[in-house]
Amino acid sequence: MEIVRIIVLALAGLLGGVFGGMGMGGGTILIPLLTIFGGVPQHAAQAVNLVSFVPMAAGAIILHIRNKLIRFKGALYIIIPAALSSAGASLLAGLTEADVLKRAFGGFMILLALYSFWSEFFSQKARKAKLPAHDAPTV
Amino acid sequence: MNGIAKKIILLACGLVIGFINGFFGGGGGLITVPVLERVAGLKTKSAHATAILIILPITVASAVIYIIAGKFDFGYGLPAGLGVIAGGVLGAAALSKLSNKLIRVAFAAIMLAAGIKLLFF
Known part of the structure; x- marks a missing residue:
């Protein structure tokens, strides 16, 4: 039984990792896979995602720097406020009841899915009509 | 959009991205990519790569708090x-x-x- 559970957890990680490796937000999929199929509590699933993201991201960043894909300029304008609000929100998550957190996460996923469908099927023309994006950030 | 307005928008987006990533333990990257494309004007590939650079320190901050709180x-x-x-x-x-x-x-x-x-x- 324990072995089955370990395999399910590893498979959930594998699937989340595949999406993550493709740069599509693997964590957003990993968390529900862990809670729905692995029976992992919501807070623990979120913690697993955060911790497992770190080595993956570090490796990916090295690769992307080599490929000159990362634009450092302006990134701090997002990083500094985000680090502060992220710390506060993590404390808040710790105080939030698991069932409330799980349902809020479900609502967040539905919004993300609807946004994805919209940008795939309805925003193409709007995107094409726009001026081509330039590579360098302006801040 | 002038430079100052863009910086203010990026700071505000940062607050939202951080809150979501910390509260839900992920998902911030999915929001960072369109912000980088539309506000900072990055191309899709650069936006994906730069989003990881942005999310990493935020995730470390959240992960430390989750670990200290005994959630990991x-x-x-x-x-x-x-x-x-x-x-x-x-x-x-x-x-x-x-x-x-x-x-x-x-x-x-x-x-x-x-x-x-x-x-x-």
Whole structure:
């Protein structure tokens, strides 16, 4: 039984990792896979995602720097406020009841899915009509 | 949009991205990519790469708090984490071989199904 559970957890990680490796937000999929199929509590699933993201991201960043894909300029304008609000929100998550957190996460996923469908099927023309994006950030 | 307005928008987006990533333990990257494309004017590939640079320090901050609060469990973390690393390599290798649109639609469909399950059941 324990072995089955370990395999399910590893498979959930594998699937989340595949999406993550493709740069599509693997964590957003990993968390529900862990809670729905692995029976992992919501807070623990979120913690697993955060911790497992770190080595993956570090490796990916090295690769992307080599490929000159990362634009450092302006990134701090997002990083500094985000680090502060992220710390506060993590404390808040710790105080939030698991069932409330799980349902809020479900609502967040539905919004993300609807946004994805919209940008795939309805925003193409709007995107094409726009001026081509330039590579360098302006801040 | 002038430089100052853009900086203010990026700061505000940072607050939202950080809150979501910390509260839900992920998902900040999905919001960072369109912000970088639309506000900072990055191309899609650069936006994806730069989003990881932005999310990493935020995730470290959140992960430390989750660990201190006793929410991280090695019993779950070790098998899932090893799976994530193996999957990450596979995903990165498969990226150039599969249709991006098909993957994105499949991904959105999985998110929708999981979201409905979590919210209502």
